[in-house]
Amino acid sequence: MSTQAATADAPSQKTPFIQSRLGSFLAVVPLSIWVVNHLWDNLAAFQGAQAWQSAVTEYKHPYAQIFTFIIVLLPLLIHTVWGVARLFSFRPNLGAYPNYGNLKYILQRAAAVGVLGFLGAHIWLAFLQPRLVFGAAEPFAAIAYEMHWHTPTLIVYVLGILGTAYHLANGLQGFAMGWGILASERSMRRFEPWSIGIFLVLLALGWGALFAMYKAGGTDAVVQERNAILKTRGDMH
Numbered sequence: 001m002s003t004q005a006a007t008a009d010a011p012s013q014k015t016p017f018i019q020s021r022l023g024s025f026l027a028v029v030p031l032s033i034w035v036v037n038h039l040w041d042n043l044a045a046f047q048g049a050q051a052w053q054s055a056v057t058e059y060k061h062p063y064a065q066i067f068t069f070i071i072v073l074l075p076l077l078i079h080t081v082w083g084v085a086r087l088f089s090f091r092p093n094l095g096a097y098p099n100y101g102n103l104k105y106i107l108q109r110a111a112a113v114g115v116l117g118f119l120g121a122h123i124w125l126a127f128l129q130p131r132l133v134f135g136a137a138e139p140f141a142a143i144a145y146e147m148h149w150h151t152p153t154l155i156v157y158v159l160g161i162l163g164t165a166y167h168l169a170n171g172l173q174g175f176a177m178g179w180g181i182l183a184s185e186r187s188m189r190r191f192e193p194w195s196i197g198i199f200l201v202l203l204a205l206g207w208g209a210l211f212a213m214y215k216a217g218g219t220d221a222v223v224q225e226r227n228a229i230l231k232t233r234g235d236m237h
Helices: 005-016 017-028 033-049 049-057 064-088 100-133 140-149 150-180 185-217 219-235
Strands: none
Touching: 005 150, 017 033, 017 064, 017 150, 033 064, 033 185, 049 140, 049 185, 100 150, 140 150, 140 185, 140 219, 150 185, 185 219
């Protein structure tokens, strides 16, 4: 890392050691593992509605949903609190040190803010609201329809996945640096292509799933099923 980039990271040194280690650990285990698995499961959209429902919304064991809630949402909450605290100590200095490392540092913080908003909306609209309000998981027809016919939703998901992929891939590099796995400037340079590769793979998984949903959302069967769902929900109220 260059001297300027190290200077940019200096404010994070104010974070207590245990909090810093815990925050970075929760960002990688289990959150990054869950994100990769979630993106992979969503590729089932290429196989149709039933395959997607089975892969994404169904749980094999009665306690699996509670377990998922604990190992995903609780670490996400802790990581968010830790990240917000770091944002308040953030002092951008790209104007003084316009180098690659400093740019990545600023993009990581900007991506964190965007991802926080995206995940909050996604978790509520696609996970909590359907179950708490309507008593069932989000149907494939509803989300596929939104991807095809509601452009703002599609744009939000495109940008949300972009930010998530970058934040996770760049965060892995930061994790390795923080835990001493990458201890020299040479090792960090050698890891850079891997970080870029991870970013591209995550982006391909996420955007691939969006493409499958977009295609499915334009079919007559999905449109009719979505309209039937809305009618049922309207009757419930």
